Amino acid sequence: MAVRNIRYYEDPILRKKCKKVNAVNDKVRQILDDMLETLRQTENGAAIAANQVGVLKRLVVIDYEGCCLKLVNPRIVSQSGVQECEEACLSFPNRCVKIIRPQKVTLQAQNEFGETINVTGEDGLAQCFCHELEHLDGEVFLDKAIAEIDISDS
Numbered sequence: 001m002a003v004r005n006i007r008y009y010e011d012p013i014l015r016k017k018c019k020k021v022n023a024v025n026d027k028v029r030q031i032l033d034d035m036l037e038t039l040r041q042t043e044n045g046a047a048i049a050a051n052q053v054g055v056l057k058r059l060v061v062i063d064y065e066g067c068c069l070k071l072v073n074p075r076i077v078s079q080s081g082v083q084e085c086e087e088a089c090l091s092f093p094n095r096c097v098k099i100i101r102p103q104k105v106t107l108q109a110q111n112e113f114g115e116t117i118n119v120t121g122e123d124g125l126a127q128c129f130c131h132e133l134e135h136l137d138g139e140v141f142l143d144k145a146i147a148e149i150d151i152s153d154s
Contacts, residue, residue, distance in 0.1 A: 001033045001034055001036070001037040002034045002037065003034070003037055003038045003041050004034050004035070004038045004053035004054065005053065005054065006038065006042065006048075006052055006053060006090055006091060007051070007052055007053065007054055007091055008091050008092070008093070009091070009092065011091075013051050013054055013056065014051060014052070014091055014135070014138070014140060015138045015140075016051060016056055016138050017056075017136070017137055017138045018049070018050055018051055018055075018056050018057055018058045018059075018135075018136040018137075018138075019056055019057055019058065020058055020073055021057050021058055021059065021072050021073055021110075023114070024072050024110055024112065024113065024114035028057070028059070028072065028112075029112050031050065031055055031057065031059060032059060032061060032070040032072075032112055034053070035048050035050065035053060035059065035061040035070075036061045036063065036068075036070065038053055039061055039063055039090075040063065042090055044088070044090075045063075045090050046062065046063065046064040046124075046128050047060060047061060047062040047063070047064060047128045047131070047132045048060070048061055048090060048132070049132045049133075049135035049136055050136070051135055051136070051138075052090060052091050052135060058072065058073045058074065058136050059071065059072055060074055060109075060132040060133070060135075060136065062125075062128055062129075062132065064124065064125055064128050065124065065125070067121070067125060069111075069119060070111060070112040071107065071109040071110075071111070071119075072109055072110040072111070072112070072114070073109055073110055074107045074108070074109035074129075074132075074133055074136075075107065075108055075109070075133070076105055076106070076107055076129070076130070076133060077106050077107065077108045077118070078105070078106045079102035079104065079105045079106070079126070079130075080102060080103065080104045081102055081103025081104050082100060082101075082102065082103060083100070083101055083102070083103045083123065083126075083127070084098060084099070084100055084146075085098070085099050085100075085101050085124075085127045086098060086099075086149060087099045087101075087127065087131060087141050087145075088141075089131070089140065089141050091140070092140065092141070092142065094151065095142065095148075095151075096148075096149040096151045097141060097142065097145035097146070097147060097148055097149060098145065098146050098147040098149060099127075099141060099144050099145055099146060100144070100146060101126060101127045101130050101131075102126055102130065103122060103123065103126060104120065104121070104122045104126055105120070105121055105122075105125075105126040105129045105130060106118060106119070106120040106121075107119050107120075107121075107129055107133075
């Protein structure tokens with residue numbers, strides 16, 4: 001496993017749509033492992049999308065409150081409820097916003113072995129799912145912010 005460089009701020013790759021992964025193989029598993037290592041070596045990270053480390057593939061890694069997932073080609077299949085959240089991003093350090101997210105989200109994806117899985121998350125995990133899948137579509141959390149949160153005193 002290797003720690004990859006995180007892309008920041010106005011890096012154009014953060015605004016590009018990631019491409020579908022056609023086959024889950026050793027190369028894809030290596031990227032997922034590198035993403036997990038990068039996430040774990042980064043302070044305050046809960047998840048990371050592939051384009052945040054310069055890879056334009058539909059890959060997401062989540063390591064949040066005991067839930068560790070490596071997702072290939074994830075997509076939202078259902079969502080319900082509404083929550084107002086505080087949200088930040090590894091690619092935009094020192095920025096925090098209020099944002100509206102679904103309270104419950106179910107994803108369908110492939111795992112690191114190419115098996116189809118369905119995963120449901122509520123509250124913070126649902127927020128995490130939405131945030132990372134938006135990255136895969138070239139969107140960032142600032143696009144949906146309803147208010148900026150001043151963290152200068154934190």
